[in-house]
Amino acid sequence: MTGPDPFREHRNLLFSVAYRILGTAADAEDAVQDTWVKWSAADRSQVADPRAYLVRIVSNVAMDRLRSAQARRETYVGPWLPEPILTSADTADDVTTAESVSLALLVVLETLSPLERAVFVLKEAFGFTYAEIADAVARSEDAVRQAARRAREHVHSRRPRFHVDRARQREVTEQFVAAAAGGDINTLMELLAPDVTLWTDGGGKVRQAMRPVIGAERVAAWFAGVATRPYQGIAPADMAAEVVDLNGAPGVVFSGAGRVIATLSLDLDERGRITAIHNVANPDKLRSVATRIIHPIRPDR
Incomplete structure (x- = not known):
């Protein structure tokens, strides 16, 4: 008897990570689909932590897609804004989650490098540890800490944090x-x-x-x-x-x-x-x- 499919179990998480890194729902869905293809081809007997493994795949796929997207956005006609998505009242009630998906923050995240953006998203929006993020983005823990610091300083200078009722x-x-x-x-x-x-x-x-x-x-x-x-x-x-x-x-x-x-x-x-x-x-x-x-x-x- 087979257990639950880890991909289906974590699909919403994978989309949430990809959307915050890429800024568009369409690209995020493509990144999730690419993740499924890689997951389907993987030797799962060697995967100790499916959630971490899937997050690693989607993070790297999203960063690769973001590098290509940034080049296209340089020739975009007029201002480029993230793609809006409908969210639930539950999202709005969670201040941290609501802030992490706000258009205003996503606009600021556009000014980060793909690595800084991925690290910021995984740390600030999802609470991954530096060790987990280092594994996900294939960097040293020290490099991840430095990227996180740069990203935080940049974001906070562009978007001071306060709660609006x-x-x-x-x-x-x-x-x-x-x-x-x-x-x-x-x-x-x-x-x-x-x-x-x-x-x-x-x-x-x-x-x-x-x-x-x-x-x-x-x-x-x-x-x-x-x-x-x-x-x-x-x-x-x-x-x-x-x-x-x-x-x-x-x-x-x-x-x-x-x-x-x-x-x-x-x-x-x-x-x-x-x-x-x-x-x-x-x-x-x-x-x-x-x-x-x-x-x-x-x-x-």
């Missing part, structure tokens, strides 16, 4: 959506930090800002203008928005004409003001969200 995050998100839909610049200005930055990712496939929009006045004007114009052939009156759990925090999914057309994630400071907005509209990056939203989204849901 989930209820406050949802309240601000709902207020922002209502103000943007109504073209209410005054309310938008109250919600936005003076140095707020808007990042929009259309990938050259749909109309979006080609450079970051910086400053409360410019960001407010941008959203007020968007509320008055059709987007991808859909009139504002025919669009719908729903606040959902997106990358570990309240976010917004926009839909129209029976399809998902964009997502929006807000980053808040310790005073609850919006410091960054990540707007993903590249259709290739909306597939993971779209597959879990079967019916058109209605405001009264």
Whole structure:
């Protein structure tokens, strides 16, 4: 009688590791598939710890894929943002897990080397020991400690850590959506930090800002203008928005004409003001969200 399949048992973990290293759900799924192929060909009688073995495979596959992806992202049209994913309330309730999957953090992780990113993810998000990480990435424990230190210092300098109350995050998100839909610049200005930055990712496939929009006045004007114009052939009156759990925090999914057309994630400071907005509209990056939203989204849901 055979026991449970370790790959199936740890598949969610493998995807979680790969997604945080790669920043896209599609690439993470490919990395998990490659891991399964390698696992299927392995001599499992020699594997003492299947979980550690599988994490080692997926970490190295993800790092290899990230090296190739980074070269492609250098020629990406407009700002490159991670692919958003829908998450559960359980994820949001776990502060460490929610932070590790946030779009804002994933953007910062893009500036790390593949090794630093893998080490940071395995240590900070999943609590692996330095010895376990060294085995996973095929480096010495000392090299892993140094990579972890560099990664932590870089991440903390770019993204100071503080906890934003989930209820406050949802309240601000709902207020922002209502103000943007109504073209209410005054309310938008109250919600936005003076140095707020808007990042929009259309990938050259749909109309979006080609450079970051910086400053409360410019960001407010941008959203007020968007509320008055059709987007991808859909009139504002025919669009719908729903606040959902997106990358570990309240976010917004926009839909129209029976399809998902964009997502929006807000980053808040310790005073609850919006410091960054990540707007993903590249259709290739909306597939993971779209597959879990079967019916058109209605405001009264």
